Amino acid sequence: MTGLVNKAFRRSPVIDDADKKIVNTINNYVIPGVKSEIIEFIILSDSRISAAEKMYVYTDDEYESDLHEKLMRIWATKLKEAVKKGDFLFANDREYQSVRFNIMSKRYMREGLCRYCGGDFKGVLRKVCSECGRPKDY
Numbered sequence: 001m002t003g004l005v006n007k008a009f010r011r012s013p014v015i016d017d018a019d020k021k022i023v024n025t026i027n028n029y030v031i032p033g034v035k036s037e038i039i040e041f042i043i044l045s046d047s048r049i050s051a052a053e054k055m056y057v058y059t060d061d062e063y064e065s066d067l068h069e070k071l072m073r074i075w076a077t078k079l080k081e082a083v084k085k086g087d088f089l090f091a092n093d094r095e096y097q098s099v100r101f102n103i104m105s106k107r108y109m110r111e112g113l114c115r116y117c118g119g120d121f122k123g124v125l126r127k128v129c130s131e132c133g134r135p136k137d138y
């Protein structure tokens with residue numbers, strides 16, 4: 001198998017102990033329940049995902065590539081957790097909702113999802129979100 005194909009099939013990259021500690025620390029971090037801290041964490045996760053994406057794309061080193069792929073996934077999981085908790089605790093809070101929308105709508109659009117809720121689109125000629133029913137507007 002070529003490197004790329006091999007990589008696509010390898011599910012969890014092997015990383016050394018020092019990097020494993022970093023990954024585990026992020027993974028075990030408990031999302032705070034205070035609004036300002038959740039907002040900060042969402043902003044931090046978003047920038048960490050982008051940094052890891054850049055490293056993943058630009059590095060030629062296979063280890064670095066594996067590591068940043070893993071970091072990307074872990075930060076994305078934590079971001080999802082933080083948004084879930086924030087949505088539950090601060091559903092009607094303007095400040096939280098505004099930060100959440102600014103960050104998540106960009107991420108959703110890059111994945112081709114509904115920018116409002118992250119739902120999948122259905123329909124051929126006129127695409128509509130299968131979760132919230134809004135039309136695709138981008």
Ligand SMILES: [Zn+2]
Pocket residue numbers: 114115116117118119129130131132133134
């Ligand atoms: Zn939607």
